[in-house]
Amino acid sequence: MGYLKTNPKQNKLFYRKEDKAQSEFNFTLLMDIFEMNQKTELHNLGQLSGIMRNDGKGLRQKCLDVLEHVNEDVERAQMVKIKLDYQKKSSLVSTSVAEERIKKLDTHIEKIMNAVTNKNKDDVTVKAIKTYFKQHEIKLEGFKI
Numbered sequence: 001m002g003y004l005k006t007n008p009k010q011n012k013l014f015y016r017k018e019d020k021a022q023s024e025f026n027f028t029l030l031m032d033i034f035e036m037n038q039k040t041e042l043h044n045l046g047q048l049s050g051i052m053r054n055d056g057k058g059l060r061q062k063c064l065d066v067l068e069h070v071n072e073d074v075e076r077a078q079m080v081k082i083k084l085d086y087q088k089k090s091s092l093v094s095t096s097v098a099e100e101r102i103k104k105l106d107t108h109i110e111k112i113m114n115a116v117t118n119k120n121k122d123d124v125t126v127k128a129i130k131t132y133f134k135q136h137e138i139k140l141e142g143f144k145i
Contacts, residue, residue, distance in 0.1 A: 019090070019092065020092065022093075038073065040069075042115055044069070045066055045119055048060075048062060048063055048066065048119070071132075071136050074109055081102050116129060
């Protein structure tokens with residue numbers, strides 16, 4: 001969404017980072033895509049009859065697929081937050097705009113994560129879900145922009 005600049009040369013495509021702020025329209029479009037993906041994942045989560053396998057030793061494959069999609073969505077939102085923080089620090093975006101956008105992204109992340117953890121109140125299931133996210137967490141602190 002406006003972060004990479006392509007430069008075709010001799011049948012090759014070269015990508016270069018483009019350090020310009022995302023317009024309000026593009027951010028709104030991005031949030032609409034995030035919300036559409038979120039609705040799909042919430043629907044898929046609601047369709048699951050059970051999260052744990054019958055033997056109780058792990059998560060079902062369908063649940064793992066839904067959790068993988070949720071995790072990817074959360075990671076994308078986290079990367080956009082990091083990019084906004086970078087743009088705020090380099091004065092490409094005003095502080096108020098960046099904070100407002102980060103707040104929207106935080107709300108988006110909280111909504112999907114609350115839906116996932118509130119699906120079942122069983123301690124074993126909640127522990128399995130938290131373990132899944134802990135194992136698949138990307139360390140974004142060292143993420144360079």
